[in-house]
Amino acid sequence: MSHKTMSRRKFLTLAGAGLGAGMLTCCGLGWMLTSQEPLETSLPIGFPDIALGAVESKKKILVAYASANGSTGGIAETIGKAFNEQGVAVDVRPVNSVIDLSGYNAVVIGSAINGGKWLPEATEFVNINQEKLCQLPVAYFLVGMMAASNSESNRELVANFLEAERTLVEPAAEGRFTGALFVNRLSFFEKLGMSFFLTYCGLGIQGGDYRDVEAVRAWSAEVFPLLIN
Ligand SMILES: Cc1cc2nc3c(=O)[nH]c(=O)nc-3n(C[C@H](O)[C@H](O)[C@H](O)COP(=O)(O)O)c2cc1C
Known part of the structure; x- marks a missing residue:
């Protein structure tokens, strides 16, 4: 019985960690996929002197x-x-x-x-x-x-x-x-x-x-x- 409880806990911990890691990865990948460099602008970019x-x-x-x-x-x-x-x-x-x-x-x-x-x-x-x-x-x-x-x-x-x-x-x-x-x-x-x-x-x-x-x-x-x- 105690073995069964441990397994369930372990499973939930692993599932939670997996889900968290998955979400982070997706978020990071999503960021990389959608980021642009840079969008259209009519303003210059630089260091004028x-x-x-x-x-x-x-x-x-x-x-x-x-x-x-x-x-x-x-x-x-x-x-x-x-x-x-x-x-x-x-x-x-x-x-x-x-x-x-x-x-x-x-x-x-x-x-x-x-x-x-x-x-x-x-x-x-x-x-x-x-x-x-x-x-x-x-x-x-x-x-x-x-x-x-x-x-x-x-x-x-x-x-x-x-x-x-x-x-x-x-x-x-x-x-x-x-x-x-x-x-x-x-x-x-x-x-x-x-x-x-x-x-x-x-x-x-x-x-x-x-x-x-x-x-x-x-x-x-x-x-x-x-x-x-
Ligand atoms: C490390 C870092 C921290 C930033 N912190 C802030 C912030 O606290 N508040 C904010 O409005 N913008 C923040 N920004 C956005 C910058 O102010 C914005 O990208 C700005 O256009 C950068 O100007 P620059 O290209 O002249 O350096 C941050 C950007 C970076 C990269």
């Missing part, structure tokens, strides 16, 4: 950004080009290559979100330049997958991502943009974790490029008069 000149105006804006895989770089470039179309000169540069803020009339700082925060070099940039930034019009933007979710609790969470930076320098405006996840650059277990994360964000389990060029351009138009007048 460019100067966009303007003859009409002597005013100049710095768009400084931090990006691990290039989607934030593309958003920074799009913001820079939109400002430049308004007749001001714009430098679009990675935060690490900005040494001096003199000569700029306004500064926009943006970063990819990793683990609920800006990348460390972006926060460091605000920290190091706090005194100068406090004397200029400043806008922040973040790029993260959680910006895709519209639930109240998620919006609150995303709104708190820049709490530390706000304390250092109060921005005139903040932009929150959905980013891109290049799944082929992730390990198997990272893909698995990200599939749950993307589901939580309401994006299903498909990686790819979710950046919205219209949202970036609309924000740029909205924020421009707050930076330059």
